[in-house]
Amino acid sequence: MAQATSSGADLDLRGIRKEFPGFTAIEELDLHIPAGQFFALLGPSGCGKTTTLRIVAGLDSPTVGTVSLGGKDITATKPHERAVNTVFQSYALFPHMTVLDNVAFGLRQRKIADPLKLAQDALNLVELGHLAQRRPQQLSGGQQQRVALARALVNRPSLLLLDEPLGALDLKLRRQMQIELKAIQIEVGLTFLHVTHDQEEAMDMADTVAVMNKGRIEQMGAPEALYDRPKTAFVSKFLGQSNLFVGAVVEENSNSVSIDVNGHKLTVPKARAEKHSGKIAIGVRPEKANFHEDGAPTASSDLNVIGPGEIIDIRFTGVSNQYLIEIPNLGQVTVFAQNIGKSPVTELGAKVWVSWKVDHAFGLADLPTSSEK
Amino acid sequence: MAFAAFGGSAPAVAGAANRKGGKIVLALLLPGLIYLGLFFLTPLFSLIITSLETPDASGAIGVYQYGFEIGNYWSVMTDYLPQIFRSFFYALLATFFALLISYPLAYFIGVKMRARPMLQRLLVTLVIAPFFISFLLRTIAWKQILSEGGPIMQWVHSVGLLSPDQYFIGTPAAVIFGLTYNFIPFMTLPLYTTLERFDVRLIEAGSDLYASPAKVFRKITLPISMPGVISGTLLTFIPITGDYVNASRDFLGSSKTSMIGNMVEADFLQNLRYPTASALSVLLMAVILVIVSVYVKKSGTEDLL
Numbered sequence: 001m002a003q004a005t006s007s008g009a010d011l012d013l014r015g016i017r018k019e020f021p022g023f024t025a026i027e028e029l030d031l032h033i034p035a036g037q038f039f040a041l042l043g044p045s046g047c048g049k050t051t052t053l054r055i056v057a058g059l060d061s062p063t064v065g066t067v068s069l070g071g072k073d074i075t076a077t078k079p080h081e082r083a084v085n086t087v088f089q090s091y092a093l094f095p096h097m098t099v100l101d102n103v104a105f106g107l108r109q110r111k112i113a114d115p116l117k118l119a120q121d122a123l124n125l126v127e128l129g130h131l132a133q134r135r136p137q138q139l140s141g142g143q144q145q146r147v148a149l150a151r152a153l154v155n156r157p158s159l160l161l162l163d164e165p166l167g168a169l170d171l172k173l174r175r176q177m178q179i180e181l182k183a184i185q186i187e188v189g190l191t192f193l194h195v196t197h198d199q200e201e202a203m204d205m206a207d208t209v210a211v212m213n214k215g216r217i218e219q220m221g222a223p224e225a226l227y228d229r230p231k232t233a234f235v236s237k238f239l240g241q242s243n244l245f246v247g248a249v250v251e252e253n254s255n256s257v258s259i260d261v262n263g264h265k266l267t268v269p270k271a272r273a274e275k276h277s278g279k280i281a282i283g284v285r286p287e288k289a290n291f292h293e294d295g296a297p298t299a300s301s302d303l304n305v306i307g308p309g310e311i312i313d314i315r316f317t318g319v320s321n322q323y324l325i326e327i328p329n330l331g332q333v334t335v336f337a338q339n340i341g342k343s344p345v346t347e348l349g350a351k352v353w354v355s356w357k358v359d360h361a362f363g364l365a366d367l368p369t370s371s372e373k
Numbered sequence: 374m375a376f377a378a379f380g381g382s383a384p385a386v387a388g389a390a391n392r393k394g395g396k397i398v399l400a401l402l403l404p405g406l407i408y409l410g411l412f413f414l415t416p417l418f419s420l421i422i423t424s425l426e427t428p429d430a431s432g433a434i435g436v437y438q439y440g441f442e443i444g445n446y447w448s449v450m451t452d453y454l455p456q457i458f459r460s461f462f463y464a465l466l467a468t469f470f471a472l473l474i475s476y477p478l479a480y481f482i483g484v485k486m487r488a489r490p491m492l493q494r495l496l497v498t499l500v501i502a503p504f505f506i507s508f509l510l511r512t513i514a515w516k517q518i519l520s521e522g523g524p525i526m527q528w529v530h531s532v533g534l535l536s537p538d539q540y541f542i543g544t545p546a547a548v549i550f551g552l553t554y555n556f557i558p559f560m561t562l563p564l565y566t567t568l569e570r571f572d573v574r575l576i577e578a579g580s581d582l583y584a585s586p587a588k589v590f591r592k593i594t595l596p597i598s599m600p601g602v603i604s605g606t607l608l609t610f611i612p613i614t615g616d617y618v619n620a621s622r623d624f625l626g627s628s629k630t631s632m633i634g635n636m637v638e639a640d641f642l643q644n645l646r647y648p649t650a651s652a653l654s655v656l657l658m659a660v661i662l663v664i665v666s667v668y669v670k671k672s673g674t675e676d677l678l
Contacts, residue, residue: 059577079580080588092578096596105592106582151582 008035008191009070009083009158011056016065018051025051027215029065033159033208038185038192040206042199044238048215049195050089053161056193057086070158080109085152086161089168091144093136099123099147100132106155122154123147125184142173149181153188160185162194166201178205199239203227211235231274233281233368242283243333244368249277256301257363262329264306265299266361273363281364287336288360291323291352304361306330307353314348321345325354424651435645445652453636453653460632460657461664463545463620464613467552468560471609472602474553475560479601483568500561508555512624515551516542519625543627551619556612560605567601603672611661633657 058079247259309327617634640650
């Protein structure tokens with residue numbers, strides 16, 4: 001029988017590969033999650049993130065590779081013998097039991113003393129104590145989600161797996177649950193592995209984010225680091241938005257690398273570029289770029305300037321406007337501008353130049369595919 | 374039907390519109406009510422009256438007059454006690470065996486075959502395929518297949534499962550076999566419809582919450598499929614109790630395997646003892662009604678039915 005612990009445990013995935021008949025869900029995966037961390041696995045649907053979670057839960061077994069929890073190899077351990085609990089995407093609450101019995105289920109299986117008392121405490125933690133005698137079908141989506149969370153948490157697993165548990169909730173409830181979830185994680189100190197396709201959710205809650213694509217982890221790190229310096233075109237586009245420019249390196253010194261994009265010279269600090277020669281991609285976040293209506297600013301070793309171009313689309317999003325600028329021979333560039341003064345700052349068709357600090361640019365390890373451009 | 378308790382029954386918004394709707398509902402119900410009155414209540418009433426009749430004063434065989442002869446019930450209960458017990462005993466065993474065979478079958482078709490809808494539909498068709506042939510013919514076929522001298526019985530005797538002077542046809546085992554065989558589709562279909570909707574993710578949730586596969590079945594799969602088990606067992610148990618084909622001498626039974634149905638048939642059609650036959654029918658109906666009510670109540674699934 002599984003031993004539940006009161007604190008989290010390290011999770012180690014080594015050389016995991018998972019093949020299904022006809023396709024490979026996970027190409028190769030190595031992952032280490034330190035105890036007590038909130039770790040998010042972020043990626044589009046079909047990237048292998050849910051398969052990874054199922055392998056950790058024991059619901060699927062890897063074709064090759066090992067899963068270790070707290071230093072113990074659990075690759076061959078049956079799901080019901082793992083000190084791991086899951087909050088399922090569909091919640092998977094038992095419809096024939098009351099909410100309280102649902103939460104007490106795991107405790108009863110492990111013959112823990114006083115399961116109903118502990119279950120009631122767990123329900124109180126998620127503020128559903130008063131609904132203990134209801135059936136799951138009588139609860140709203142958000143309430144069901146919290147029951148699923150209580151049902152998993154009450155077992156004090158070494159590792160809690162969350163499979164897009166907030167996916168079915170509306171924006172406001174989702175926001176509220178994100179805050180609650182993070183608060184609970186800090187309070188109980190368990191290791192959380194959260195699978196999601198929502199980049200804001202991942203960045204907001206996780207200590208570490210791993211971005212998955214096509215069965216591999218493309219990049220892993222603290223949300224701020226990932227956002228500030230994406231290393232691949234996929235990460236730069238999936239985690240937030242990016243303007244990417246591709247050109248051959250024309251100048252390289254000890255501090256910076258410059259490329260030429262159809263006559264525009266763009267510079268990136270050497271320390272922020274993955275590649276220093278040949279054809280490379282340079283990017284900048286839309287909120288770090290500015291546009292200028294009254295003439296081109298002077299380009300320097302600190303400032304990249306492109307233009308002139310024409311504003312072809314303005315989208316109002318509340319706190320900011322998103323301007324789409326078409327620059328001849330260069331393509332389209334997105335610039336976000338906060339709505340501090342009058343909105344929009346300028347009008348469709350305006351002639352503008354775009355600039356950004358060289359220090360805000362980043363150089364990628366790969367080139368964007370045509371769909372990522 | 375299912376989960377009626379959660380449906381937030383008839384909201385209290387009754388108004389003129391509702392009353393008008395009530396008339397339409399009544400009009401739509403009328404043909405059904407007339408049908409039930411004519412073809413269910415009238416014969417039932419007539420059956421109860423017949424069951425209380427006394428022999429005609431003339432003493433002629435098969436002629437009876439109105440009376441209030443409760444004694445008919447006492448006499449069938451004493452005369453046919455072995456057949457009554459045998460009927461319920463056979464029905465219990467046959468229902469049990471049918472459930473034992475049908476549950477895995479329905480689970481396989483309803484859950485395991487979900488990924489292959491074509492094959493799933495084919496298998497469901499195969500379950501009901503026997504209905505394309507009259508069940509009398511099929512039962513006679515079994516009599517032939519299991520008759521002495523046939524390959525199966527030769528083998529049974531050769532390995533010593535039965536001694537050379539023992540027959541299979543005519544034994545209680547043969548009758549229970551026939552009953553089980555004939556009623557398996559009635560068990561499989563309701564189980565299939567329940568299991569086909571069963572959310573297998575609940576199995577994963579159960580194993581994630583430390584339940585072994587056996588525990589998952591006992592605590593999750595079985596309780597959730599209980600409505601199917603209940604309707605399946607009712608659909609087999611009730612008709613089996615009244616069955617008179619399998620146990621009859623012409624099919625798989627003998628005089629030692631007679632069930633209530635065989636007695637009713639003999640009294641109605643051969644002995645012309647109409648009050649006795651009627652009393653036995655009413656008695657059977659009453660006992661089944663009591664058993665079913667207790668069963669449904671005990672299984673605690675009234676709201677699932």
